[in-house]
Amino acid sequence: MFEIDALRLLVTVAETGSFTKAAVRLNYTQSAVSRRIAALEGAAGGALFERLPRGVRLNPAGRTLHRHALEVLDRLARAERELTVLHAGQGGLMHLGAFATANISLVPTALRALLDARPDVEVVAVEGPTDTLMGRLADGALDLAVVSDYPYGLPSADGVTTSVLCEDELFVALPREHRLASAPVVDLRELRDEAWIQGAYGDRPTMLADACARAGFTPRKIIRIAEWAGKFGYAAAGLGVALVPSLAADAVPASLALRPLTDPSLRRTVHVALPATPLPAALKLRDLLRDAVT
Structure with missing residues (x-):
């Protein structure tokens, strides 16, 4: 309903108290200011200024619109400043x-x-x-x-x-008392009888399933646990073993041992x-x- 330039003009006329002074500040002609204020008053539904012998001043409707105009222009100025620092990466x-x-x-x-x-x-x-x-x-x-x-x-x-x-290598997490917990490297075939703890990935083939197939077996049981804390808890309790990426090593509890695997494809x-x-x-x-x- 109200154009930004018209609101800016309203504020400038209110500050200067004169169409002529506002025209000088904004590099408009005095007649252009008069026309644009008249158009703004038409959009506002009535006069916004009292015409005085020397200059103009806001009437009650003008003061209402002026208050909102200041808020709008301030928000736009803040948006411009924020966009400037955003695009500068600062x-x-x-x-x-x-x-x-x-x-x-x-x-x-x-x-x-x-x-x-x-x-x-x-x-x-x-x-x-x-x-x-x-x-x-x-x-x-x-x-x-x-x-x-x-x-x-x-x-x-x-x-x-x-x-x-x-590249993020995948290790196997074993409870400390597991027979392979101290092995320098673990072959997947040595884990053919283990239950495997996996995330809730659904039924699509996974890297683990493919690796087990290459090793000649299918995991006997898959335990679906969504969160890593739960996976670690199940593994520590001896309920299964889990693939753990090296990125997660800092979060692995002391009750588990991380051992490398012989299959070089087990990395992401x-x-x-x-x-x-x-x-x-x-x-x-x-x-x-x-x-x-x-």
């Missing part, structure tokens, strides 16, 4: 996503470095599986995500680019995913993530 809001084990050490380390370097950046962090994070990037809901190709491979998403961050690739037009702060975080894994 501040603003950034939405970050990561899968669970990346949030144990990798992402917090890089994020701490980002906030130390650029304290005016405000980060909103979410956690989720890779396919969900890639979808949110494509929808514009995230500015950067840390994703992986485990357990189903890396999905593609429109307008999203990915770059390899690191971790990626940084960005939208087509990334924020400068997101590019800075990408670089800090790379620093964190070197």
